[in-house]
Amino acid sequence: MVQMKVCKENILPKVANLPLFAGYTYDEIKGILEDVQGKFRQFDAGEVILHECLPAVLMVVVVSGVVFVRECGLTDDSRHLVQRLYAGGTFGATFAAIAVKTCPGMLVAEEPSEVLFLNVASIRRMMEKGASPRFLANLYAAACTQGFYAWRKLMLLSCYEIGDRVLLYLKWRKEDGLPSPVKFRYGELAEYLGVNRTALYRAIAKLRKANKVRIEDDTLALA
Numbered sequence: 001m002v003q004m005k006v007c008k009e010n011i012l013p014k015v016a017n018l019p020l021f022a023g024y025t026y027d028e029i030k031g032i033l034e035d036v037q038g039k040f041r042q043f044d045a046g047e048v049i050l051h052e053c054l055p056a057v058l059m060v061v062v063v064s065g066v067v068f069v070r071e072c073g074l075t076d077d078s079r080h081l082v083q084r085l086y087a088g089g090t091f092g093a094t095f096a097a098i099a100v101k102t103c104p105g106m107l108v109a110e111e112p113s114e115v116l117f118l119n120v121a122s123i124r125r126m127m128e129k130g131a132s133p134r135f136l137a138n139l140y141a142a143a144c145t146q147g148f149y150a151w152r153k154l155m156l157l158s159c160y161e162i163g164d165r166v167l168l169y170l171k172w173r174k175e176d177g178l179p180s181p182v183k184f185r186y187g188e189l190a191e192y193l194g195v196n197r198t199a200l201y202r203a204i205a206k207l208r209k210a211n212k213v214r215i216e217d218d219t220l221a222l223a
Contacts, residue, residue, distance in 0.1 A: 037119035049107035056100040059092035065113025093142040096123040162203035181221030
């Protein structure tokens with residue numbers, strides 16, 4: 001892992017286009033990162049970024065790559081996929097406001113990824129002082145985005161038919177401008193959709209037969 005170097009030639013160009021720093025110049029971003037004790041890290045695929053149940057002292061901003069958020073299941077050592085975070089995505093944007101004590105999930109780099117850690121206590125002090133209102137507005141937007149996607153996940157899980165979950169999942173990915181067709185593994189997709197892998201295999205087979213989806217190699221897309 002690499003300790004952050006706050007300089008124009010290294011980190012600032014990577015984070016300047018992130019939604020959290022929208023409307024800021026390089027010099028202003030540098031000041032914000034110093035205020036919230038920003039730390040830049042690089043992770044290889046499969047590396048754990050945050051463990052669940054540790055103190056919720058860090059907010060995570062994905063700079064590049066893909067990060068999976070997993071949560072504990074009902075049995076020991078079992079976890080299920082809750083969310084995928086792409087560049088610009090955040091985890092823990094609400095921690096400073098609602099004083100979460102422990103991290104509710106485990107973050108794992110699905111592919112080589114770069115993340116920015118921000119100190120929650122520093123953000124909370126910033127909120128209390130009313131400092132950097134533009135940054136706090138961007139943080140509020142990030143928190144609202146998390147809430148929106150949590151609501152979406154509930155909608156997804158409320159679908160009775162597995163096929164409907166698949167179609168809704170693909171529809172939202174397309175609307176969000178994410179890569180289409182999507183690379184997928186049955187086990188991973190079943191975990192995300194909250195269904196049995198065998199049942200998912202059968203549901204997708206029915207969708208293919210009805211010409212509602214298409215599969216090519218390891219990719220899945222709306223037909």
